[in-house]
Amino acid sequence: MAHPWMLLALLLLPAYWWMRRLEARPRRRVVSSLLLWTGVPARREAPVQEWERRTTLVLWLELAALAGAILAIAGPRLPGSAAARTRVVYLDRSASLLTREADGRTRGDRLRAALLAWISARPATERFRILTGAGEDGGEMDAAAARDFVSAHGPLARGESLVEGVAAAWTVARAAGGDPPVVATDRAPEKGEAAHWISRGAPSANAGIVGCVAERRGEALDLLATVRNASAGARRVAVSAAGVTVDLRLAAGAEERAVLTLAWKDAAAAGPCLAVRLEPGDELPADDLAWLAFPAPPPTVWRLGPDNPALDRALAAVFGGVRRAEAIPADATGLFVFDRTAPERLPAGPAIVIAAPRDVSGWCTIRPGPRPAGARTVRDPASPLLRHAHLEWARVDRLLEAVFPPGAAHVLVECEGVPLVAWTGPEGAPALWIGFDVAWTGAGGSSDWAQLPGFPIFFANLAREWGLGLAGTAAPACVSPGTPVRLPPGATVRAGAGPSLPAARVWRAPEAGCWRVASPGGVQTVAASLLSRAETDNGGADVERLPTEPEGGRGERREAWRGLAALALLALCGARVVESRRSK
């Protein structure tokens, strides 16, 4: 009974019966004379007893309708026919379940132990059908076989899409009789999820590295890892790279940076990629976030403009170094970056112009010129350069026409309808128009956005796409801009020999939740999944939302409710029919 207190309403039935009986008693009516009533045939002179009999029938029908409605609201549960029921279970086998927690057991161990205990507690007649994220379907089986199946299917070192797995489980569950499936995973259920749920280890997903950039200082390398604690409580986070570990104590919702100074080994041997290992720890599980950027040997990058350490650091992280200049050197080549500075002339090489909105009217002195013959416009949404670009291209086109005459420059970044980054290249050189989602940091505007996570990667991708072979080295490889990467436990992106994986490039694999890492040794696929920053906190508690016996499941209770409601409706209709016949 879902709401047993509703049964108190049954006490109203005697009161209703008494009230209706009073109402049904014949009323006294004084008439001038009964003489005229002698003309009424005797058959119509129904005795009051007949009236009461009919009224009583109506009354009983009304009482039945009332009782049925009360019982339906109370939500009775009928005893389940366990023998005919098949429970559908979805077993998550994704790599994150390999994470070891404080007691040394993995999440998968704890999850399977809880699932086995639940299966053992089910009636012996109940059957199970277990699906896994890896695509296995064990078919219908009894409890013993189900326990064997669960014991034999541990986590895999690859990612799975929980959403797709749960959807598949629902499809099978509906076909099997309508009971909600049981989802066993290490993630918390989404709000409104109707499936039964058992979860172990979900809280650990609430802290992670949200940014990581490297800055080389001679032979040393500073690795800046930005770690955010998104959970409800304080959390200790360990960030490790190349054997160096930095412990951080983060308050709830805090974001800090860990700087790891690493010794720069032989650049030639290490290649363009730095070996960075994110170790899964007790409080920093493997599926945390990381922005990866890989430094490269110093290119010839000139930056003109006022001091902007953040931008310098970002450019250095991408291009390996940057040179400051007050004006364009006479015979300088390479990439020119103008930060809030109007170029006095077009440089010989490619250039990037960064401007804050307040400066636009002042520095916008780029002379109109012909559109570069080889200029091409990238508007393909599938282009990796445009990933996470939410720019309205129509607005950009208008701005280009108004501020930058065709061919003179091309907006790379704009914010609030104002171009922030313009690109102008040598005639005949390929040029791109790129929109980029930029956070607005102040009323007056600034170029602080350049140090936001993802911006260096944007530059890196830009340079790579343009084929800017700066300083004779290959462009650094990195993940796509703005895309957080969740690394599985033990997943290593490592340069050089040995078990490390020299990641030349990381991109999304067709398989859900997987990323593909290209290295000189070939291409390998690692399991990872995207994690949104808006992901809800699980509160640090395991989830245990499982069906119990012998009350039965929701589907059965709904069936009982419907039956009672139908009974009430029938009784009400019967009362109406009797009354209408009486009035005729």
Add this chain to the structure above:
Amino acid sequence: MALSPPTARQLAHWRQLTLNTTRSFPGGSGRRLGPKTGSSIEFAEFRAYAPGDDLRQVDWNLFARSEKLFVRTFLEEQHVKLALLVDASASMGEPRPEKLRTAVGLAAALAYVGLVGGHVVRAAFLRDGECEAAPPASREAAFPGLLEFLGRRNASGATRLLAGLERFLALDAGRALVVLLSDLLDPGAPRAIPATLVEQGHQVQVLHILAGSDLRAEDGGAVVLVDRETGESREVILDVATAEEYAGAVGAHLEEWRRAALRHGFGYRVIHAGATVDENLLHLVGSDGLLARKG
């Protein structure tokens, strides 16, 4: 039951009305001109002289022109006795407003019309076989007394119209214009009463006063009907079918009264208790009605 006095406008309206008599009422002198010739100053016609005629009535001017004897005849001035018999039995007390109130209101108006016309008016209540009559009145000045008489009676007792009528006739045996105001819910044989009166030479007008609740029964479920006069009860179920059958019974009852009126030559009108006095008076005006307009 106090009877509210009529307004000046009502009185002015009633003055324009006169009783429409269809029979002669021999008796003492009066101002009402009957259908027979008499000795009034109202010229009726010329008639050829016959032996025995009063020579004073011979029109000598006409004899000089035609050399034939003609006598003038004049309309007879009659005393019309107007008997207003009001049923005051208990059944007249149902429903609210009472049928008795309609009856006495109408009787008062008719009495005024009679008094203004110079007739002798006598009002009486009939109930329980008894007759309670007011003194005869023949002048307009007696109208307030009649009003007081009519207004002091409440509905009670049984309806025994025949016995009450016999009592009334015992008081005054002369022929009269008898107006019976009643709901006619008499367990006896009420239709025989006007027939008997007509045979005795009276002009009879029956005003059948009925309320809406007498004419139709409303759907009310199980009901115990209680007779106002006798206290007898009857249990019925007032549904649509019963209401239709009751309406049919009432229709048949009224039709029998209409046929009896045609057969025996007495006037018959159904008066609705809910209507005003003037509306009911208007219902009585006409060539075949109890009242006529002067002029």
